[in-house]
Amino acid sequence: MNLKKFRMLAFVLSLAMVFTMLSACGGDSGSSSEASGNTSESSVTSEAVSEDTASEESGEELVMEESNVNIWAFAEPHGNYFEWVTAEYTKQHPEVTFGIQMMDTTAMNDRLAVIISAGGEGTPDLIDVEQGQFPRYMNEDKMFFEPLSERMEADGIFEKMVETRLSLYSYKGTYYGLEHALCPTTMAYRPDLFEKAGVEVPTTWDEFMAAAEQLKEQGIYIAASGDVTAGSYDDVEVYLTASGNQIVKEDGTPFIVENQALKDLLDDVLYLQKSGMILPIEVDADRWNAMAEDKVATYYTPDWAAGWLRDNVPEQSGQWKQTYLPKYDANSARTSARGGTGLCMSSFTKKDKDVLWDFMKFAMVDTDNVVKKYEMINLYPPVYEAMPLCNGPVEYYGDQVLGELYTELAPEMPAQNQAAWRSRFGESLKSYAYDWGEGNMTTDELLEYVQADVEDYIAELG
Amino acid sequence: MAQRKVLPYLFISPFFILYGIFGLYPLISGMVMSLQKKEAFVGFSNYQKVLTDGRFWKAIGNAALYTCGSVFIILPVALGAALMLNSAFMGKKKGFMSTVFFIPNVTSVIVAGIVFQYILKANGGILNEILLSLGIIQKNIRFLNDPNWAVVSIVIMGTWRYFGVNSLYFLSGLQSISPDLGEAARIDGANAWQEFWRIKFPLLKPIMIYVVFTAITGSFSIFGEVYTLVGAGSTGARDSMLYPVIYLYNTMFRDNKMNEAATMGYVLAVLLLVITSIQRFIMRDKDEN
Known part of the structure; x- marks a missing residue:
């Protein structure tokens, strides 16, 4: 290779390097799922970017658009449940797929703080928020989550779930999450x-x-x-x-x-x-x-x-x-x-919020699914209808039916x-x-x- | 001709682009943030707030104490280890021992933190058991809870973690000293201590300046060791485990006060600049004398 060709090659390579770096540093406001480091096994389909629609409020049947939903969770048992329940949801709605990313709870909330500062760049769609971390967002400038009160009211969530468990994820009278367990x-x-x-x-x-x-x-x-x-x-x-x-x-x-x-x-x-x-x-x-x-x-x-x-x-x-x-x-x-974790929706998400809410109800309120969750990971559901169904004996506690004890105590939950x-x-x-x-x-x-x-x-x- | 003018700049541009994005931009952005509150320009009021914050100065005081531990305990231990490695006694075991000394430095700080919790805990902790069995103490020491022992605990962990890498720096300095100098001194009747103090120690000064500089900056930036030992949500009894970066981190991530956190970063940087300038001046002064 003569000197002229070598210089030409070096020139082209340098140019390519510069453009690669510049493009890598550029923003990507539309597609957040890949940028957020999705590590899920779930397949990725094209994303829906439609904004929140009023289909539910108008009583029309919910029409799902193709969507890949990113969920961030911190507890391994919750991750296991999400793996199962997302697969079930995709069976019913093949156009919606999921990515589940597990991380340490402090690291997750630190990342969310950075995302807020970055104006929502790289946001997940749904987030498992440990109740002790929720106060970090109890500030008008830093509230990361989508208000859910109207949707909860419309779908009768306050009648279906123990309300004291929902208030853990409320700020100034607005509700932001659905609780996993009665605790x-x-x-x-x-x-x-x-x-x-x-x-x-x-x-x-x-x-x-x-x-x-x-x-x-x-x-x-x-x-x-x-x-x-x-x-x-x-x-x-x-x-x-x-x-x-x-x-x-x-x-x-x-x-x-x-x-x-x-x-x-x-x-x-x-x-x-x-x-x-x-x-x-x-x-x-x-x-x-x-x-x-x-x-x-x-x-x-x-x-x-x-x-x-x-x-x-x-x-x-x-x-x-x-x-x-x-x-x-x-x-x-x-x-x-003691404790608790709520599934919350990012207010920065570009995904169809009706789809996200539909999945939240499926995972957190649907009787069959939350009973399955109890069987899988011992989280006793804060869903009234599901409580009597969680009645299996627990071998470690001498075959005591813990579900009966929890059901009896549910009305007293502070x-x-x-x-x-x-x-x-x-x-x-x-x-x-x-x-x-x-x-x-x-x-x-x-x-x-x-x-x-x-x-x-x-x-x-x- | 045009290509000849552009080409050199293109070759060096990757560094400048990376430095601009990951070095200069955060530097300027941080400075701007430190002068703002909720994106509104507030002049130096954040600096005034940080400089009059008692907890910030408590954190600086703790870091200064730990720095003393680093410079006067960790570094002498490292120097001792380097002298041992450099001695004829070590022979072929030198390489192996250097590797062993270096292992703590590459061990995850999380793992080290968990191990040291077990070593330092009051009831049944290994260190307490040893001290009790030797009759040095009569009652368990609450290393991690007693504010008088908090900095000692961090120095113990820091010594284990950093003496290896520092000893390798010293070792490289010792190996660059000609053996002829020591031999000549011994012929002149110098004993081992005189050989070290009069010959080797002065010749180690360039390495010493670097090691002391990194020890000071490292001590003021300590985070992982403290965070893993006391856990999230605690700054120890009487804030004895409150260190500048821990405070900055809590301000930024827990309290969501980004502007104040940026200000703390700048104050800390300026403080370190002053301290290291003084340290360099003192060392240069001695050298000239």
Whole structure:
């Protein structure tokens, strides 16, 4: 190759490289599915870009256009369900295919924050949002999701589903998501350990405290929970929610310093922990190891975590039962709510929103499908019609029909109030809990400091 | 002729295009964002807010403490390891040991974080068990919760993770020193310490400047180690695990305050520029003396 030809080739290659880079950096506002890194096995068809139509409102039959719907999810069991339910939907609507992308929940929400800043570029169509992450979007500038209230009203969703589970994904009276599970929190317990200590299974908080003393004499912890002196707050929150004393009021304002139940529960749990009646855990393995040694008598568990005992202490199959949560006071529910995940629609999506909503109902409200979900991944549906159908015995819990317990408790399910400052509360509590645990400050002082931090945060949010 | 004029620019254009897109654009865009609030120009009010934010300075203070740990603990350990690797005693095992030392640096920070949670935990943690069995402590230390031990925990993890790569830098510096110098010093009656302190250490200065510079900038940018040790949603007791990039990350992603986060980034960059300039000046001054 002579020099002239070589230069020509180099020129062409450089030109190609420059154009490739420029085109790769260019925007693509219309097609978001491929840009979002779809990793699904589902096939891709041409995309529908039609805007939201009013076909449902007008009572006309929904006409599906060809569409490839991208779903982002963070929990493997949810991913498994979506694989199944999307395949079922595609059987009925071959023109609609799906891509499911799994990622860590923090990473997912960080990516969504970037997408908001980028004006919606690369948005998924449907997103599984963990309830604890939803407050990140409770801001008019940052609300990522499509308002669904009108569609929910039109399709009678509020009559079909437990409304308190839907309010987790609401902001200023507008609803944005459909909940996967009822999340009733009950108390799993070891009847043999209570029998050994000669004590009845507690039905109230006072009985729980008394039982803890008696179990301790046998070298048994009544529970293994996150270290409250490190700011772990989950178990306290379970009782606060059940008793209607959440730190977030219905209107989203804080209820901290004046919250007597919060103060008393913190004092009680600190006492139980310091007296060696509750095992403070630093890593999850601490809990499972203590359980394996028959040293832990109870475990608060929502439906989605009921299988964790089976996974971590499988040798105790048949030794655990589930019952109502001990009542904190006379007005408390016998269950609480912990966790939750809602399927939400991106407000930036260019796909047909009627199609997306139709799929959301199919996956989250359709009786047969949500019963199948319970059978697949233990998520007890917040759909009234499906509840009695989730009645299979659970071998790990000695063939107890957990569905019956959940169905009985469903009417008592307390709401979980949401606020954008919830994460700041947790962070602040963790910051002061050490000194509180060491006796350097009283519970009143602890809550005053936390309230002050939360109020500063709210003021900054404007 | 026209081709001859265009061709060189075309050849070097990929770098400039990439730098423009991934370097210059974010730099300028970040600067613009730091002067805005909700896309409206607000002058330097974001800077005023960040510079008067107590938590930001707490984060800077924590990073400064960790920097001391990096410079005065991690680097001496790395230098010791490099001297060991460079000694005749190591012989053919030098290559193997260098690889072993380097492994922590390529280990995922997530994995390292989980392992160190088990090492540092108060009840049944490996470190506490060792210290108790040796009689050094009488009561478990809450490494990850006690604010007095928080920075120590991060330094312990940082030492494990970064002494290997730093020791390789030092090793390359030591290998560039002629053995004749040491031999001459020994003939003149110098002992091993004098040989190190008078001959090798001064000749390591160019490497030392680089290593100290990267240790300072790395310490102020620490994120993964802290994030995995304390977990999302916590900044430790008394904010003892609040570091600048953690605070910036929370501001950006949790609080959705992009403009403030950009401002923090710029303040941090300027602060590092000042610190490293001082460090370079001090080292240059010593050199001249």
